[in-house]
Structures are given as C-alpha cells and as structure tokens.
Amino acid sequence: MAEPIRVVVTGAAGQIAYSLLYQIASGAVFGPNQPVYLHLLDIAPMMGVLEGVVMELADCALPLLAGVLPTAKPEEAFKDVVAAFLVGAMPRKEGMERKDLLAANVRIFKEQGQALDKVARKDVKVLVVGNPANTNALICSKYAPSIPKENFTAMTRLDQNRAQSQLAAKIGVPVQNVKNVIIWGNHSSTQFPDASNAVVNVGGAEKPVPAAINDDAYLKSAFVTTVQKRGAAVIAARKMSSALSAAKAASDHMRDWFLGSGDRWVSMGVVSDGSYGTPRDVVFSFPVTTANGKWKIVQGLTISDFARQMLDNTGKELSEEKQEALDVCKD
Numbered sequence: 570m571a572e573p574i575r576v577v578v579t580g581a582a583g584q585i586a587y588s589l590l591y592q593i594a595s596g597a598v599f600g601p602n603q604p605v606y607l608h609l610l611d612i613a614p615m616m617g618v619l620e621g622v623v624m625e626l627a628d629c630a631l632p633l634l635a636g637v638l639p640t641a642k643p644e645e646a647f648k649d650v651v652a653a654f655l656v657g658a659m660p661r662k663e664g665m666e667r668k669d670l671l672a673a674n675v676r677i678f679k680e681q682g683q684a685l686d687k688v689a690r691k692d693v694k695v696l697v698v699g700n701p702a703n704t705n706a707l708i709c710s711k712y713a714p715s716i717p718k719e720n721f722t723a724m725t726r727l728d729q730n731r732a733q734s735q736l737a738a739k740i741g742v743p744v745q746n747v748k749n750v751i752i753w754g755n756h757s758s759t760q761f762p763d764a765s766n767a768v769v770n771v772g773g774a775e776k777p778v779p780a781a782i783n784d785d786a787y788l789k790s791a792f793v794t795t796v797q798k799r800g801a802a803v804i805a806a807r808k809m810s811s812a813l814s815a816a817k818a819a820s821d822h823m824r825d826w827f828l829g830s831g832d833r834w835v836s837m838g839v840v841s842d843g844s845y846g847t848p849r850d851v852v853f854s855f856p857v858t859t860a861n862g863k864w865k866i867v868q869g870l871t872i873s874d875f876a877r878q879m880l881d882n883t884g885k886e887l888s889e890e891k892q893e894a895l896d897v898c899k900d
C-alpha cells in the first residue's frame with residue numbers, strides 16, 4: 570500500500586461535500602491502492618455539523634481512510650495537501666445567475682489563494698467548484714503566485730457529463746458510448762456545449778454524433794440550452810442546487826487529472842493561453858487530455874461561424890467577471 574496523501578475539501582459540512590467525501594475516501598478518485606488523509610475545512614459556526622460528518626466517515630469503516638482533520642483554519646487545512654477541492658461557497662437560489670454570487674464568494678477565494686500560497690505544496694492540484702467557479706479559480710491563482718497557474722482549474726465536468734448524457738439518451742446508447750463532447754467557456758448560461766466533434770459507438774462502429782443525430786437545429790438550440798440551464802432546472806425542482814451530480818463530476822475531474830484521461834477528451838476550466846482566439850488570462854473551459862498529472866488543450870479543431878459566436882460570447886462574459894472580481898478584491 571502507498572503512503573497516504575493529504576487531500577483537502579472545503580465547504581466540508583455542506584451538501585456537495587456530503588457526497589464527495591465518500592467518493593474520495595472509498596478510492597474512486599485516487600485509486601483503490603491510495604490511502605488518503607482528509608483535511609476538512611469549513612467556517613467556525615459549522616464545526617458542530619462537521620463533527621457529525623467526521624463521525625459518519627469513521628462509521629463507514631473505509632480501509633483507505635488514513636485520518637481526518639476537521640478545521641476552520643485555512644492554513645491548517647491546506648498544509649501539505651496534494652489535491653484541493655474548493656467547494657465551500659454560497660450556492661445560488663432560484664432566479665439567480667451564478668455570477669450573482671461573485672461579490673459574496675470571490676473574497677473566499679482570495680483568502681484561500683493566499684493561504685495555499687503560504688502552506689500548500691507547490692505541486693498541489695486545485696479544483697474550484699464553488700460558483701462562479703471559473704472566476705473564483707482565476708482569483709485563487711492570482712493570490713497564490715508561488716504555485717503554477719496550470720495547477721488551478723474550475724469545474725465544467727458536470728456540464729460535460731450532462732451533455733454526454735443528453736446525447737446518449739437522444740441516440741439511444743449507453744452514456745459511455747459517447748465521447749469527446751466539449752464544454753467551452755464559462756460554467757454559466759453562456760457556456761457552449763459543443764457536440765460537433767463528439768463520436769458515438771453504435772453497435773460496435775464509431776460514428777460522428779452530428780451524423781448519428783442528423784438534426785443540426787437540435788444540436789444548435791435545444792441541446793445547448795438544456796445543458797446551459799440544467800443547473801437552474803435542478804434548483805427549481807430540488808429547491809437546492811445540484812450536489813450528487815456535482816460531487817460525481819468533481820471526482821471525475823480530479824481522477825482524470827491525477828490518473829489520466831486516456832484517449833478521451835475532458836473539459837476543464839484552465840487559465841487561457843489564448844487558444845482558439847479566447848481571451849488570455851481568464852479561466853476558460855477547453856477540451857483537454859490529461860497524462861502524468863498534466864493537462865493539455867486539444868488543438869487544431871475547426872471552429873464554425875456558430876461556434877465562433879458562442880466562444881466570443883462566453884469569453885466576453887469571463888472578461889467582464891474577471892474585471893468585477895478584481896474590483897471586489899481591491900476592497
């Protein structure tokens with residue numbers, strides 16, 4: 570058995586963490602032979618609730634769980650961690666856009682960036698889940714200048730999973746038969762779920778998703794808006810934001826980053842290098858492949874006029890969010 574690795578989850582007393590912690594501690598993220606020492610960060614008033622979560626983790630009797638550290642101190646929580654799931658932030662309510670959370674949440678990511686900068690390993694892999702996830706990840710990275718920018722990512726894997734699931738249902742195949750659907754841009758209602766390069770395995774033969782569906786209007790409208798608005802639809806139904814599926818997506822994202830994505834493309838919000846004419850220095854979701862703990866943007870894809878418009882639109886929103894976040898952080 571390997572030596573335990575230290576992994577932090579923030580917002581550890583909240584609803585996403587309630588599903589995520591089991592997945593991490595059961596081996597679904599770092600593999601079946603990798604013990605984990607869990608650091609659980611939440612705010613001081615939640616320490617009582619967190620104690621209950623710690624009890625439940627113990628009661629799961631998980632062989633890979635080497636220890637648990639519940640704390641309200643970021644510098645204790647981030648010490649020596651190799652992976653950070655930054656979940657802790659306010660969720661939106663019905664009728665809000667995710668960017669409406671910016672002023673309330675971005676300060677959390679400034680403070681946590683500063684703490685990571687001070688005490689975390691320089692190779693820590695950071696996944697920001699708390700909304701607005703892309704801009705929070707950017708701010709976190711800005712306040713942690715000693716950690717490479719490549720180590721800060723935002724979660725759009727939930728959107729990817731939603732998109733893949735919609736396409737599989739439409740074609741009538743199991744979800745794993747669909748691959749290479751892309752989420753471009755912001756984890757917001759301007760995101761661009763793009764099936765133009767996706768492929769599907771139908772009866773043992775691979776074919777392009779657009780050919781299998783043969784309905785361009787669906788792929789440009791109903792498919793796109795269903796994925797863009799899925800978070801809001803879950804909130805309208807549950808009166809709370811997605812948690813089970815968000816935790817699963819966070820596990821998928823970190824697992825692929827650590828263990829590799831194989832020949833599949835996955836979508837991750839990463840600091841943009843300007844690929845595909847996107848604004849530089851915003852956290853933009855791209856198709857990536859991952860290997861040896863590193864991600865690489867898939868290059869050379871054709872961008873149609875429709876896609877160009879969608880990429881520009883979501884890029885513009887990210888540039889505006891960035892400016893607003895920088896203004897908030899000045900205070």
Ligand code: NAD
Binds near residue numbers: 579583615658815
């Ligand atoms: P929740 O309210 O159930 O839990 C959030 C937890 O974070 C609470 O326990 C709260 O006390 C804690 N918290 C607040 N400030 C903190 C701080 N400074 N440090 C540490 N912990 C802090 O919310 P949730 O449903 O778990 O959602 C968490 C966030 O994830 C929200 O912002 C939500 O919008 C976002 N989210 C993102 C995605 C995505 O795809 N990127 C998906 C679902 C939810």
Ligand code: LMR
Binds near residue numbers: 810
């Ligand atoms: C989601 O996509 O479900 C989350 O970002 C929560 C939300 O506010 O939509």
